[in-house]
Amino acid sequence: MKLSEALSERSDIAKRIDRLYDRLVNNAKVQEGENPAEDPEALIAELNGLTERMTELVTRINLTNAATVSDGETVTALIARRDCMTKKINILRGFLDEASSTVSRGMRSEIKIKSTVNVREYQKLLDELSKELRTLDVRLQGLNFTTELL
Structure with a gap:
């Protein structure tokens, strides 16, 4: 199997x-x-x-x-990395959604709300992490289909 x-x-x-x-x-x-x-x-x-x-x-x-070892890492380690990366991506995505949302002001005298981080830079990081996660997931899927169950 x-x-x-x-x-x-x-x-x-x-x-x-x-x-x-x-x-x-x-x-x-x-x-x-x-x-x-x-x-x-x-x-x-x-x-x-x-x-x-x-x-x-x-x-x-x-x-x-x-x-099962692939390129020096066990599948267990790959799964742990994938799970942690998924959690990190989800947290960053939620943070960036909040940081990039705009708050409209009715008058110039109202308090101005601005982001605490450079959203563009973090979005680029998020895109890179998402690509890395997809690559890792494809690697794991390939191992799942080629590895015999002990």
């Missing part, structure tokens, strides 16, 4: 677990004398099976990511 297949299955199982939660909550209580729409015991048994499979997949994915 390729790493990409395991990642896809993990995503599918996570969605199924989320749906199971909703189904369990919907069948947690019934009016006296009524039956639930679904058997909670069967749903819990399904949940147990899915969480066991998820545990196995996550373990194998993590072991594979830690053991």
Whole structure:
């Protein structure tokens, strides 16, 4: 099995677990004398099976990511870099959106609001980081499709 297949299955199982939660909550209580729409015991048994499979997949994915090296870096390190870069980009994007928004003044005597940074310079940095993130993501996707799951 390729790493990409395991990642896809993990995503599918996570969605199924989320749906199971909703189904369990919907069948947690019934009016006296009524039956639930679904058997909670069967749903819990399904949940147990899915969480066991998820545990196995996550373990194998993590072991594979830690053991797979590309250009001197493990996939785990690449993922950590991608996640941190994504967070940084999102924060900078929000900051620049706020810094570049204009505040209109009704009269010249009103307080003038100005940006605290050179928005153009930071936008250029944001564009460079976004390009680097896309390149890193393509690299990770390629590894996912070529790496065998341990």
